[in-house]
Amino acid sequence: MPPPGPRLPLLLLILLLLGAACSCGLTVTGAGEGGSCEFSVARGSELYSFDLAAPTPAHRHGVLSEDGFYKVAVNDSILWFQLCDEMLFNFDPPMCLNCEDCGGPLRCGTQCSALVSNNIGGYDVCTTIGGLSKSHISLVDEGNPRKGIIVKMFSSKCSISVSVICDSNAIQVPDKFVLSGLCDYATTLEHPSGCPRSVSASGSGWGWLSTLFITILCLLGGYILIGAVYRYYFLGIHSVEAIPNLEFWIGLPQRIKTVFVPATRSHVSYSRDGLGTDAPVYH
Structure with missing residues (x-):
């Protein structure tokens, strides 16, 4: 029998830590006029x-x-x-x-x-x-x-x-x-x-692109966290499969690789030599 998958409370703790990190990041990026001085x-x-x-x-x-x-x-x-x-x-x-x-x-x-x-x-x-x-x-x-x-x-x-x-x-x-x-x-x-x-607002420091990236990351983490809690407590799924759309997240790296690294294959053509035989040419 294969060993049981990781229990969800550990995953929840990791997700909560991710959410806290995102909150800190948004606090930094949104800082403008702070305290009284x-x-x-x-x-x-x-x-x-x-x-x-x-x-x-x-x-x-x-x-x-x-x-x-x-x-x-x-x-x-x-x-x-x-x-x-x-x-x-x-x-x-x-x-x-x-x-x-x-x-x-x-x-x-x-x-x-x-x-x-x-x-x-x-x-x-x-x-x-x-x-x-x-x-x-x-x-x-x-x-x-x-x-x-x-x-x-x-x-x-x-x-x-x-x-x-x-x-x-x-x-x-x-x-x-x-x-x-x-x-x-x-x-x-x-x-x-x-x-x-x-x-430099365009060089070092947090720009609008970094703020947008952190915001999207936090929204995604919130979606995973809420979905995992729902599946754990209401559907009774007590393993790593409680993470919503687990198959999608597992296959995501391969999907990204497919998009940005197109598959290469050898193209074979044939040319006729002087003896009248067809020889494959690879290019």
Whole structure:
């Protein structure tokens, strides 16, 4: 008696692993604008990718301030902000009123990403102007992605725009800000993390053809998986034959070979020699 075929649970496990690999592949190919500090944009044949929070040899926290915040003071107003995270104050915390929506009076500034203090009637009054969950990234110059990006954060009524300008050699922290309207602030930070990584969209990396191939592969794997589960549990087929259309898949390599490698055969013709006999000629 021939040994029984492989049990289906092992095959199901292999198919599930294939499905997980396909999911990871689709995640990679579909990546565009990722987390709050990740951004990708294509220009021509180049794909430019930014990751402000990624560590570098010289800056282990990326664009994040190692103090836990950036601070800019202009006249009687003080602006605090942090990129890619909420602020953290181990020293010099904000001392202002109306800080309930950003940590409260005891932990003012620790539950938002941007805060401004203005002196009103002799009192420092705080206003939350940006949160980590409400942010948007765009290019500083649409025609030149290498110049840097703008991180804009929002609160219920206010906003802050931080232009992260590409400077691969040094950091220039903000020393001023601009107020437009009633509560929209803007400032500039020069940092190596504002410089993008670029790859050729047509050369390396994942193109549309690779994405299409992975999509088809995943759909095919899903078809085989669903069919195998149905035949295993509902038709009671507990061997490798539970895979739907098994004969087709077994013969597929030969079918492909037949299509792309046409069969060759010797062609024989006959010619008459000088003695009047017919001799076969192979060519």
